[in-house]
Amino acid sequence: MNVDKIRKDFPILQKKDPVTYFDNACNTLRPTQVMNAMNEYYEEFPACVGRSHHKLSRLATEATNNARKTIQKFIGAKKTEEIIFTRNATEGINLIANTLSFNPQSIVLSHSKEHNSNHVPWLRLQEDGVIKHETYDWSSDVFNLGKFEELMSSKVSLVTMGHTTNLDGTTIPAKEVVRIAHDYGAKVLFDSAQSVPHHEVNVKKLGVDFLAFSAHKMMGPSGIGALYINEKNFTELDTFLLGGDTVSETTQDSYSLEKPPKRYEAGLQDYAGMIGFGAAADYLKRIGLKNVEKQEQLLNKHITEALIGKVEMIGPRDSLLRGGIFNFNIGGVDSHTVAGLLDSAANIAVRSGVHCQHTWFNKKGLDGSVRASTYVYNTIDEAERFVKEINKLIKLKK
């Protein structure tokens, strides 16, 4: 893999003194291919999909169908109907939370490093008395399947977990989690916002029931994401938003629902976003997710080895367990200050604060942390620059 060649696809990286972008767990940069694909929709066929019978509409329908097919193949889904376009992973999770029917007092099980997106919807259901929300305490470096299974029972109706956490980049043993959950009759939903962009995810191999992810974390446009629903579960879900495109027939007093995915895609959709999403998946596929993973591991290894012991790390010390994420604190210096200094002094973009992981930080009594998250277009030179700047900031304390 030629990183320099990849970087040429990103206009922002071609500027003089380009930013060292290490905030990829939040939002990734976009290649020209994605922007061109979106522009093509607006310039060539900016029409409604599946509604009108003119040429432009046919082109738009074909392009969005292709995008859906690309996404389907990207995650190894069996059918295109299993791919529901959403605004983002959060909306996908909320869709399941609002449409899956739960038995009274059934348990929904998550782990302790959940993003708010996969935490708050379940708290809300608990408040409403619909479910009981329980948490697997993931405090060890490696996810402990034994302890997880101890929490499983026939009362657990849904296991919903962050596949790879945005906190420290650790990944759950997804296949085993699905197997155990299914053994107890529970459905499984993965928040895969941080996994699909960074390593190969195959929903068929995993056997997962639902899987939500976002385009903006995989070089795609903002405001578009997808929810995979295993077709076996269509009958178990209620409707979410209703309106245009979700129904095949209406009378004054009744309506007939469309089949998925249309049933769950109410109103006029972000067609350019869908097409851009497809282009991003294509782009990543061409690079190869194994190469993406390898590059992230290489960079994280370099950073970790250079800074271990000098900063207060969050997560396992072994960089291989953390994908592309290096989360840390420089003792005594506020995380926002560190991020601001990196930005203004060295043009390095990182994330600071609690990363939508308020629960975890509150439990640990921490105000926040600095998160550097790499991606396939980041280089060893950038990692070295980052290390050099962090070393300078460490001296600020002295």
Add this chain to the structure above:
Amino acid sequence: MICLLALIVFGFLGIFSLKYRVIALEALDCVFRRVTLRKCDTGLDQRLKSQITGNLMRRNPGVGRFMFKHFEVISWFFTILLVLSLAQSGLGIYNFVAYGNCNGKGSDEFCIFDPLSTRNNQDSSTQLLTQCTVEGVEANPENLIKPEIGASARFGNKDAKVTIIEFGCYTCPYTKQAEGVYEKIRNDFGDETLFIYKNYPINTHNNSYQAAIAAECVRIDKPSEFWAYHKALLENEGELTNNTIISLVEQTTSVDIDSFNLCFSEGHTENLVKKDIRAGEKSFIYGTPTLFINDEALVGPKTYREIKKIIELELKK
């Protein structure tokens, strides 16, 4: 402390730009929280600290580190400096509104609120002051004493509440410069004031004394035409010769030229000029023009606004 500083700075900039108004509101929230002993949760303080320090570090790591370590102290320093500057500016604005001069009554210092004022032209004003200074008299406004009205040239109402007495010299460019303002004062305030002109020819100037005698000759003959001749003399301040003095009489007055020539050549009005000079000496005049508005003394040309303010204050008394 940086939030307070940001509130003041961005509050001011926010008058002109919405972008800064948003930061000012953030700073206000931050200050309010700190005042109520809570943590500033907008992150503005950290953002400003890191931006300022980071930019310094890029240029000079040592300075950046110093700023980082002593940020709070430096913030305090600049806040105090800013508050003092604002207080000073406030005083300046008050002075400008109250006295028409941002440096206080009768000051000749630079005033930013009045950029067109002659006092702001330091080069020419220094030169003028040198040219119009009376030798051997200490330049101390504290010494100035209001003179008697006497029999000098006058304009306005003899019973007016406000008396304005000018000591001027016809060959002084400073007196010339001030005349436009004085003329407007005479016209605008009319019967509300009594305006007196006293001759104080600078002894180092040529023809200044002669011009004063000539002006008094015109006044003795045709008092109503004195001010027109007075103005004409000042307009020709740099070119006053005996011939000019005489020809200006012909051009600007209806005074009989023969009787004027007699008065002028024999110095019939010299005693009037000398009386004015003696009055000036008793008043410790050290430069022209010097203006007394009732007891308030102003040395050098002042703006119309400044003089008007003093007159209005005197009229209200």
